[in-house]
Amino acid sequence: MSTLLSYPQPIEQAVAQIELILAQETERLLPPHLPLSYRSLALLLLQDDRGLWQQLTVSDWAYQQIHAIIENMQQQLGESPVAAIARTRQQTARQLEQSVLSEPATTQITIAERLHQLTVNPLTGFPILLGILYFGIYQFVGQFGAGILVDAIETAFETYVSPVVNHVTAVLFPWQPIQDLIANDYGLITLGIRYAVAIVLPIVATYFLMFSLLEDSGYLPRLSLMLDRLFKIIGLSGRAVIPMVLGLGCDTMATMVTRTLETKRERIIATFLLSLAIPCAAQWGVILGLLSQRPLALLIWAGFITTIFLVMGFLTAQLLPGQKADFFIEVPPLRLPRLKNILLKTYVRMKWYFWEIIPLFLWASVLIWLGRLTGLFELIIQGIQPIALWLGLPAASAPIFLYGFFRRDYGAAGLFDLQQQGALDGVQLLTAAVVLTLFLPCIAQLQIMIKERGWKMTLAMATFIIPFAFVMGYVVQRSIHLLGVNL
Amino acid sequence: MMLSTVKPGTIATVAALATNNDAIVKKLLAMGIYPGVEIELERRFPSYVIKIGRSRAAFDQQIAHYIYLRPCDC
Amino acid sequence: MNCHQCRHTCHPNPSKRRPPWWRWSRKQKLPRSFHLPQALPKIALVGMPNVGKSALFNALTGSYVTVSNYPGTTVEVSQGQTVIGEQVVSVVDTPGMYSLLPITEEEKVARDLLLSTAMNLVIHVVDAKNLGRMLPLTFQLIEAGLPVLLVLNMMDEARHLQIHIQTEPLAAELGIPVLRTIAATNVGIRELKTTIASYVYTPQLSATY
Numbered sequence: 198m199s200t201l202l203s204y205p206q207p208i209e210q211a212v213a214q215i216e217l218i219l220a221q222e223t224e225r226l227l228p229p230h231l232p233l234s235y236r237s238l239a240l241l242l243l244q245d246d247r248g249l250w251q252q253l254t255v256s257d258w259a260y261q262q263i264h265a266i267i268e269n270m271q272q273q274l275g276e277s278p279v280a281a282i283a284r285t286r287q288q289t290a291r292q293l294e295q296s297v298l299s300e301p302a303t304t305q306i307t308i309a310e311r312l313h314q315l316t317v318n319p320l321t322g323f324p325i326l327l328g329i330l331y332f333g334i335y336q337f338v339g340q341f342g343a344g345i346l347v348d349a350i351e352t353a354f355e356t357y358v359s360p361v362v363n364h365v366t367a368v369l370f371p372w373q374p375i376q377d378l379i380a381n382d383y384g385l386i387t388l389g390i391r392y393a394v395a396i397v398l399p400i401v402a403t404y405f406l407m408f409s410l411l412e413d414s415g416y417l418p419r420l421s422l423m424l425d426r427l428f429k430i431i432g433l434s435g436r437a438v439i440p441m442v443l444g445l446g447c448d449t450m451a452t453m454v455t456r457t458l459e460t461k462r463e464r465i466i467a468t469f470l471l472s473l474a475i476p477c478a479a480q481w482g483v484i485l486g487l488l489s490q491r492p493l494a495l496l497i498w499a500g501f502i503t504t505i506f507l508v509m510g511f512l513t514a515q516l517l518p519g520q521k522a523d524f525f526i527e528v529p530p531l532r533l534p535r536l537k538n539i540l541l542k543t544y545v546r547m548k549w550y551f552w553e554i555i556p557l558f559l560w561a562s563v564l565i566w567l568g569r570l571t572g573l574f575e576l577i578i579q580g581i582q583p584i585a586l587w588l589g590l591p592a593a594s595a596p597i598f599l600y601g602f603f604r605r606d607y608g609a610a611g612l613f614d615l616q617q618q619g620a621l622d623g624v625q626l627l628t629a630a631v632v633l634t635l636f637l638p639c640i641a642q643l644q645i646m647i648k649e650r651g652w653k654m655t656l657a658m659a660t661f662i663i664p665f666a667f668v669m670g671y672v673v674q675r676s677i678h679l680l681g682v683n684l
Numbered sequence: 685m686m687l688s689t690v691k692p693g694t695i696a697t698v699a700a701l702a703t704n705n706d707a708i709v710k711k712l713l714a715m716g717i718y719p720g721v722e723i724e725l726e727r728r729f730p731s732y733v734i735k736i737g738r739s740r741a742a743f744d745q746q747i748a749h750y751i752y753l754r755p756c757d758c
Numbered sequence: 759m760n761c762h763q764c765r766h767t768c769h770p771n772p773s774k775r776r777p778p779w780w781r782w783s784r785k786q787k788l789p790r791s792f793h794l795p796q797a798l799p800k801i802a803l804v805g806m807p808n809v810g811k812s813a814l815f816n817a818l819t820g821s822y823v824t825v826s827n828y829p830g831t832t833v834e835v836s837q838g839q840t841v842i843g844e845q846v847v848s849v850v851d852t853p854g855m856y857s858l859l860p861i862t863e864e865e866k867v868a869r870d871l872l873l874s875t876a877m878n879l880v881i882h883v884v885d886a887k888n889l890g891r892m893l894p895l896t897f898q899l900i901e902a903g904l905p906v907l908l909v910l911n912m913m914d915e916a917r918h919l920q921i922h923i924q925t926e927p928l929a930a931e932l933g934i935p936v937l938r939t940i941a942a943t944n945v946g947i948r949e950l951k952t953t954i955a956s957y958v959y960t961p962q963l964s965a966t967y
Contacts, residue, residue: 201897201900201931201932201933202897202901231873232872232873232874232875232876232877232902232903232904233872233873233902233903233904234901234902234903236901236902236903237858237898237901237902237903240898240901241858241859244859245706246859246860248860248866248869248870249873252870252873277709279706279709279710279713279859280701280709280713280718280719283710283713283714283718283857283894284713284718284719284720286893286894286897286898287713287716287718287721287894288720289893289897290890290891290892290893290894290897291890293890293893293928293931293932294889294890294893295890296927296931297889297923297924297925297927297928297931298889298890298921298922298923298924299921299922300919300920300921300922301919301920313740317726317727317730317733318727319729319730322730418742421742422730422731422733422742423730423731424730425730425731425742425744426730426731426744429744434744435731435742435744456863456864457862457863457864459707459861459862521746523705523707523708523743523744523746523747524731524742524743524744524747525708525711525712525715525741525742525743525744525747526741526742526743527715527739527740527741527806527807527808528733528740528741528742529740529808530740530915532915535942538813538942541816707861710856710857710859710861711856711861713857714806714856714857714861715856715891716890716891736891737888737890737891738887738888738919739888739891
């Protein structure tokens, strides 16, 4: 064994004893050929590694013996074995580092260091944070991505692609239903591909570019430490800032990243808030585009969703039992982002996202086609129509909520189409935007929720979210009317 | 003295980690925060930020309460 | 509660990862339970968050995994392949871990990988300028009897701070090879591959057939 490290005598003695027991258990030990040495396993058991206990199968005799050894060791040691073991390792590490590493006696203050101080000092840090949100997110993603780029690509698609597709399909397939499957209003290409390429792609690409830039520069941990106190109110810690910010790009990806949160309670709250009140880039991008002509409606939408986020987070934190989250994070130095890295990250995320959504958009087109062909959709839409009317929306908006079941952004994109036709007024747009934002997440996110949080939890969340979204839509609509606000 | 009571700019030696919460102790140890180590408190708001050697860590007030300091050996 | 935990052990549960019926064009990612190709020699990259593991993975395999400067963005285990000499080698990138004793789920994923799969080589990637803080994990890997190689990554940043590290005495003291790299710009990768070669050309490989 390694002579590099020797732990305090009680620990070494206990390790030796446990090693012997484990060696006798080889026959029964499951899994039989562990790649880790007995010394290593013994040290982990001494430190009360519950995960390892669950995976090792040893006889009752060995189990009791090992526990007796650990108890005995603890009495002799008089402190936590975890601390004693870590201290031994750290001290040895420091001595070794001193013998091989040399550094200048005085460290000069670098630009990165100055920048760090600016980003974490509340006086300068919060303005920087708001500046990043305004320019990086609102201006770059919202105005440039969701505005200019979407308009350009949409127009190009409508001008050059759709007519050609419609024409070619009409020539090739004389049968109307097949034409509708590929082209026309709800076709695979004219609806599915168009939504994915012209509306969703530019928004998500600009968002991921921004996120990758922030990530590569090392700013994200600073964002966490700046917002920790605020997040504590809603039962989360600063660590949860990252999934939330990522959620503004793609909630599915973000739900997956909630795994980095340390307590189960935090993971549940984060998953819930992501599915309720964090719109993904495609969604808020489209909504931004829809409401950009009506700044007051946009402000009310943003304020309302933020309020729901905070209030529901606060209430969930009050109701959910369990320990409060701690916040502890390593803060790496700020560094100049590498263009290659940023492009690579954006590319990987885009690729992931695109393969995730393209099939969904295509399937949605097929299902809509099938549903319309069989008349099933008509039935469902008729069922939703009363709700739409109750919300003060035109009956023609009912399909949006149905499509919203497939993907929230798909629903939002449908809303975009409806608005282009001039079918909605300000209050109606606001109501629809609120309902769609709060509404159930897309199919992909639902799947990840089930995978990460389990069936029951997901079902409970969905059961709450669906009626809640409609009721909140109603509340907004009624309040605007009662207050007589003109949007 | 507790880390949560000293002024920013203080350089001191960790005297003890006073908590029964294993997860926190393990995290602090993994970052190299353990009795005998010298740390510098950079700021207390909006979160506690400390410097340890060439690394830096941030945490909340609760964790700061657990870290006991004594005057620096330096 | 129990069921929640059992989903994160190393027991394979292939049914969970079957692509759903509506997803016809999805590439299979490596499941969280690790089905690495049996016959290939395996090497794992381990280390604390934010030391450039993923960048090193990219440099070694040429495949694209997101490279992160945020602790905890590699949540899935990524697997790729590289050719060392004439040998195809399977390379696994693990979530960041501080110690063999896991605190978070990601760390547990990394630890369980080492616990469940015999590796031909475990590459411990460290941030050169924070060597002292990262050595405890090197000790633990050596203690565990694993074939360990220490890679001092991000040498450019260390050099920028005028930090110099003598690798020979370090290697002698630890009893394992120590190399320097700058993974982001592919510096030191050729030497790394040469060193890996001596671990993956072992006769025991043919014996497993």
